[in-house]
């Protein structure tokens with residue numbers, strides 16, 4: 485674990501003594517760490533180690549059995565709506581609507597979060613696919629569409645579950661400037677991954 489995960493000064497996100505039970509079994513226990521603005525944390529560990537579980541806890545989709553998640557010193561459970569508004573969670577499944585075109589899929593999220601569809605399409609190289617319905621996309625194309633949501637409008641906390649699964653090398657590289665710009669603006673990214681990601685100076689949190 486890198487020094488940035490334990491530093492007190494400047495921490496924006498803090499996980500304090502977190503525990504999570506799944507089917508009565510502790511998947512995460514006694515987990516504490518802090519993340520400063522602009523930091524990237526790679527969650528690593530064996531299959532079943534709890535990486536997706538931690539991301540779902542941080543996204544407010546699972547409730548901790550013990551401990552707390554704090555944002556700028558406030559327990560996120562005190563205002564779930566505010567927490568949901570500050571984060572982008574990219575799950576294993578891409579949640580692409582099959583009947584909508586690629587552009588319409590992005591527009592759905594642009595209406596929720598703001599931002600423009602055209603630059604988000606361009607960020608992931610999706611311009612030529614804009615009018616195709618979601619149902620005909622390949623798995624890598626669906627992943628790119630899910631990732632394009634990140635380019636719509638800023639949010640300070642990105643939670644990415646194996647973001648590069650199924651991506652070709654060029655698409656992986658497209659994430660580099662997206663991640664760098666997010667961090668340069670003070671954003672935090674936590675990404676579960678089994679392979680190296682295009683992120684400079686990331687901390688590793690091994691579960």
Ligand SMILES: Nc1ncnc2c1ncn2[C@@H]1O[C@H](COP(=O)(O)OP(=O)(O)OP(=O)(O)O)[C@@H](O)[C@H]1O
Pocket residue numbers: 506507511529530531532533534535536537538676
């Ligand atoms: N919906 C669920 N209900 C009950 N147990 C679950 C559920 N999802 C995951 N688990 C259990 O929680 C543990 C951690 O799973 P998790 O998906 O967080 O691991 P992971 O580190 O992300 O694994 P992988 O590298 O395979 O993606 C596993 O033992 C798994 O069986």
